[in-house]
Amino acid sequence: MSQFVFPVRVYLEDTDAHGMVYNASFFRYLERARTEWLRAHGVDHTFLREQERVVLVLVGTEIKFTRPARLDDMLYITAELSQLKGARFIFEQSVRRESPDGELLCKGTAEVACMDSEQLKARRVPAALLSVLSE
Amino acid sequence: MSQFVFPVRVYLEDTDAHGMVYNASFFRYLERARTEWLRAHGVDHTFLREQERVVLVLVGTEIKFTRPARLDDMLYITAELSQLKGARFIFEQSVRRESPDGELLCKGTAEVACMDSEQLKARRVPAALLSVLSE
């Protein structure tokens, strides 16, 4: 159950007319970190879809935003798998500024389900995936 | 404390390679509905910023996604103000397919803070805004 930190730069595309990072951009950052966590375990979405016929889909999330992020900020996004059973992954995630130990901007939980790629119904995590994730 | 329903069409921009609406797109939809709820009360972001020197910022959210949305779907997004005190609005929100009473795709809560537009610090909701919102 490793912690994982992924750096993300804030671009114009991520900001809004209030002069801060738009809320939905944080959900894109959090998903990038989960995807890179997966890749760090040797697995990507394309492999899961084509070889295992599954997709990983966000089915619930709870987030607190404590401080705004700004254009040009360097952010550090964490993804820590706190639970994995049946078809569900629970990730603890956070966003910090400037360094992995920097100011906390956002913190929360993401619940991800393993689903059949055709029918989009929940399906137990394939053994091959379970095995690499627990290494 | 009125309920409000706003229709949203799903475009290619909202979908992802899993063939469904990408999770962050739902947060854009939910924010559109809150913005249109505000507009239905005679207020918009530009007015708030320029006349009242405040911005409304998402500071927390809790969402469950129960079914995927698809390209070309017509969605109905609700925004119901359940609480308003100090600097905080709590909205109950949901997304349904095809009609305002259609299949439930997503449901949750959004906590929005009123902030000073320059310093991005929490600030009591201005009286002028409180007054139109309680009409």
Add this chain to the structure above:
Amino acid sequence: MSQFVFPVRVYLEDTDAHGMVYNASFFRYLERARTEWLRAHGVDHTFLREQERVVLVLVGTEIKFTRPARLDDMLYITAELSQLKGARFIFEQSVRRESPDGELLCKGTAEVACMDSEQLKARRVPAALLSVLSE
């Protein structure tokens, strides 16, 4: 060869920290207008993909941005099919503010190719589609 106008509201999601609509948001608007033009002809992407096994893909574009759009603006996006032969559609498009005859913000051309949905190779526009588009 009909002209078509589609209204779009500017939301926070579309703007950037410069206080204007971010450039890529215009490309989303232009694509929405082309999609609604198609729908006005009785066809949508889901039908094309599932029944005709084709997708319509942007393969080239040339755009001039003449004035910025702002948060809360109401925009009117046109899509006029100027040419359709083989696998290619050429659309003339524009964005105006406040009314379909309002101030011009952006103007250009979009070249869209009809492609096989599996192999993403150019394919002649299906007869069924040609027929509804020329009605």
Add this chain to the structure above:
Amino acid sequence: MSQFVFPVRVYLEDTDAHGMVYNASFFRYLERARTEWLRAHGVDHTFLREQERVVLVLVGTEIKFTRPARLDDMLYITAELSQLKGARFIFEQSVRRESPDGELLCKGTAEVACMDSEQLKARRVPAALLSVLSE
């Protein structure tokens, strides 16, 4: 007049239900590369806005998309300044897959204007900026 290459990973957020990278995502990538080109010259948007009171805004673009990009692809985005006079920058840009010399996916030109950050009117490139860019 240096060439500059910036790597970009394709995430779910960038793709669409056709199974490829959505067209507007390429414009986000191209802008990231121009922003990183600027940063490589020691300048960022925040500095330009706060110190020089200017913003850099896309005012025209011409792009050809020759091949689709896919989820999980590693892309290499170039930004080469081909012209800089008055208030205008012209960039030649391209997107290649897997390596800076890989398969060409997209190629074109971006015209960027230097504008006053308050009034959004064209303004000569500040001397301080011209000087670092010509180093």
